Amino acid sequence: MRFQDKVVIVTGGASGLGEATALEFAKEGAKVAIADVADKGQAYSDELNSKGYDTIFVKTDVSKEDEIKNLVSTTVEKFGKLDVMFANAGINIEADVHDLDLASWQKVIDINLTSVFLSDKYAIEQFQKQGTGGVIINTGSIHSLVARDGLAPYSASKGGIKMLTQQVAARYSKEGIRANAIAPGYIETPLMNTLSQNVIDSLVGLHPMGRLGKPVEVAKTVLFLASDDSSFISGVTLPIDGGYTAV
Numbered sequence: 001m002r003f004q005d006k007v008v009i010v011t012g013g014a015s016g017l018g019e020a021t022a023l024e025f026a027k028e029g030a031k032v033a034i035a036d037v038a039d040k041g042q043a044y045s046d047e048l049n050s051k052g053y054d055t056i057f058v059k060t061d062v063s064k065e066d067e068i069k070n071l072v073s074t075t076v077e078k079f080g081k082l083d084v085m086f087a088n089a090g091i092n093i094e095a096d097v098h099d100l101d102l103a104s105w106q107k108v109i110d111i112n113l114t115s116v117f118l119s120d121k122y123a124i125e126q127f128q129k130q131g132t133g134g135v136i137i138n139t140g141s142i143h144s145l146v147a148r149d150g151l152a153p154y155s156a157s158k159g160g161i162k163m164l165t166q167q168v169a170a171r172y173s174k175e176g177i178r179a180n181a182i183a184p185g186y187i188e189t190p191l192m193n194t195l196s197q198n199v200i201d202s203l204v205g206l207h208p209m210g211r212l213g214k215p216v217e218v219a220k221t222v223l224f225l226a227s228d229d230s231s232f233i234s235g236v237t238l239p240i241d242g243g244y245t246a247v
């Protein structure tokens, strides 16, 4: 098992991509801290533990600095160290610039981008304390790379994640810390409920594979980036998009 005795934090771990990734890490032997603002993360952690996996739920609002600090310290208290930070939690508020109010802009930037800064910051501090190096994976989006109508704050936040990831890779690779981002296309998760069926149908047509992605397809890519199989990869924003950004 590739992650035997490894300790992993998954933010947004109660649903969608985080939920699927927490399971894949657990199946490969990792101890997993599931962080989410939603209480259902506790039931998910209990369910995984009843199957013999080793997880905890740490209720966390990822946009709050003290809560991210608590997430890392609670994880280290419980499992003794940290090896992988998967900074994944995020939201979407559909708006274009002319009809976007400042509060909505700020909310998306706080939850999608500031959260990644905080998650990376406190993971790096812990890796430095341990002297072990570590791995960071940040969840961007195809909208880190290409724009679409209605996604002004979302695209801005996800574009920021791409460059933050490159900055972290450039600065901390010499300390044995690898940082990469993933850029999923449209994946069948509850986040898609924010979009109308018409929009979803049209999005399917933008993926050359002619379908949306599945959470497990993202999860398996995250595990690849977290594992030694990707030991010379740092600073990339990797599309997982059925060809969306190829055309």
Ligand SMILES: NC(=O)c1ccc[n+]([C@@H]2O[C@H](COP(=O)([O-])OP(=O)(O)OC[C@H]3O[C@@H](n4cnc5c(N)ncnc54)[C@H](O)[C@@H]3O)[C@@H](O)[C@H]2O)c1
Binding pocket: 011, 012, 013, 014, 015, 016, 017, 018, 035, 036, 037, 038, 060, 061, 062, 063, 088, 089, 090, 091, 111, 139, 140, 141, 142, 183, 184, 185, 186, 187, 188, 189, 190, 191, 192
């Ligand atoms: N589903 C897609 O098509 C898609 C595509 C590209 C990128 N993404 C990104 O993947 C990530 C996960 O999305 P998903 O599709 O799994 O969505 P989801 O809504 O299924 O899951 C997101 C999780 O994040 C949690 N969350 C929201 N705000 C939070 C906060 N402030 N603190 C802690 N947790 C919070 C939610 O409670 C939820 O459990 C997001 O960053 C999203 O932007 C999703």
